[in-house]
Amino acid sequence: MRWSDFSKLIKFRLTFLVVFSASISFLIGSKVNGEIVWKNWALLIIGGFLVTGAANGFNEIIEKDLDKLMLRTADRPLPSGRMTNGQALVLSLFMGIAGTYILGHLNLTTGYLSVFSIFLYAFIYTPAKRKSPVAVFIGAIPGALPPLIGYVAAHPKIDYIALVLFGIQFVWQFPHFWAIAWVLDDDYKLAGFRLLPSGKRDATSAAITFLFTLILVPVSLLPTYYNFGGLYVGAVSLLCSFAFLYFAFNLLLKQDISSAKKLMYSSFFYLPIVQLALLFDFVGK
Ligand code: HEM
Numbered sequence: 001m002r003w004s005d006f007s008k009l010i011k012f013r014l015t016f017l018v019v020f021s022a023s024i025s026f027l028i029g030s031k032v033n034g035e036i037v038w039k040n041w042a043l044l045i046i047g048g049f050l051v052t053g054a055a056n057g058f059n060e061i062i063e064k065d066l067d068k069l070m071l072r073t074a075d076r077p078l079p080s081g082r083m084t085n086g087q088a089l090v091l092s093l094f095m096g097i098a099g100t101y102i103l104g105h106l107n108l109t110t111g112y113l114s115v116f117s118i119f120l121y122a123f124i125y126t127p128a129k130r131k132s133p134v135a136v137f138i139g140a141i142p143g144a145l146p147p148l149i150g151y152v153a154a155h156p157k158i159d160y161i162a163l164v165l166f167g168i169q170f171v172w173q174f175p176h177f178w179a180i181a182w183v184l185d186d187d188y189k190l191a192g193f194r195l196l197p198s199g200k201r202d203a204t205s206a207a208i209t210f211l212f213t214l215i216l217v218p219v220s221l222l223p224t225y226y227n228f229g230g231l232y233v234g235a236v237s238l239l240c241s242f243a244f245l246y247f248a249f250n251l252l253l254k255q256d257i258s259s260a261k262k263l264m265y266s267s268f269f270y271l272p273i274v275q276l277a278l279l280f281d282f283v284g285k
């Protein structure tokens with residue numbers, strides 16, 4: 001088994017950013033608790049990586065025949081035949097069990113939320129993708145749980161801070177994904193996926209994407225509003241949200257693939273910058 005196949009099976013770059021978001025909210029939860037237990041931070045990162053890798057592994061086993069039809073995913077280890085379902089299943093089960101054990105070791109809530117995320121993502125969202133664009137709203141729940149899981153791993157009670165961290169990542173995913181779905185619509189069509197809000201590249205999809213990017217502006221100001229992110233975080237969030245909104249407006253105006261690509265790339269920058277700003281501001285206190 002080559003690293004490149006393993007990294008494709010677990011969708012390494014996506015998994016990296018998912019775990020990154022959890023590791024930041026762990027530090028925020030630790031500050032609320034009053035101390036940072038670095039051993040637990042390491043356990044969260046390892047466990048989070050394993051459970052997210054497992055979720056993606058199960059997803060790729062279920063979508064093997066569909067991934068074969070799309071240019072973007074045809075070279076993944078299962079559709080390309082470089083890995084068997086059995087190997088992927090053993091790997092994913094091992095990662096899922098090991099990851100859940102590690103996270104459960106931190107506290108039970110963290111363990112339960114991780115199993116719930118794997119289940120929701122791999123066994124509800126993944127089959128729903130073929131049915132309707134509503135699947136994106138289902139996938140956005142496990143996609144937004146990592147920051148909540150990271151926070152709870154350090155601070156076992158789900159409080160308003162955990163919910164705000166969940167909320168920001170939840171709303172961010174819509175422009176993130178609908179920009180990708182716009183760029184890749186022809187590819188998705190090969191596998192019969194219709195994941196844009198209206199099912200196609202049109203003013204309605206661009207308008208709904210713009211609307212959710214607009215909603216992200218006040219949502220990203222919640223840490224400042226609830227006073228666990230300072231004015232500095234508010235300023236960075238506002239700047240990033242307006243930049244994000246500019247690209248979403250640009251897509252609404254032009255409704256073309258290059259505008260969707262710019263919105264997609266801005267989504268990759270938005271989340272880490274806003275989460276890092278929250279971290280520096282919070283830990284810096
Ligand atoms: C509804 C939820 C989401 C959907 C449907 C979604 C979908 C996708 C898709 C289809 C790609 C393209 C991957 C490729 O080019 O092969 C992608 C890329 C990416 N996503 Fe998301 N994503 C979601 C949530 C998230 C979350 C929660 C994160 C991290 C916090 C994330 C981070 C990334 C990153 C870093 C990439 C670039 C990875 C790469 O190019 O290989 N996404 N996403």
Ligand SMILES: CC(C)=CCC/C(C)=C/CC/C(C)=C/COP(=O)(O)OP(=O)(O)O
Nearest residue numbers: 018051052055059114117118121139142143
């Ligand atoms: C703690 C835990 C287990 C959380 C789950 C985190 C997770 C895997 C989030 C990803 C969210 C998501 C819907 C990704 C897209 O998958 P896709 O199947 O649409 O992507 P693809 O088309 O590239 O396969």
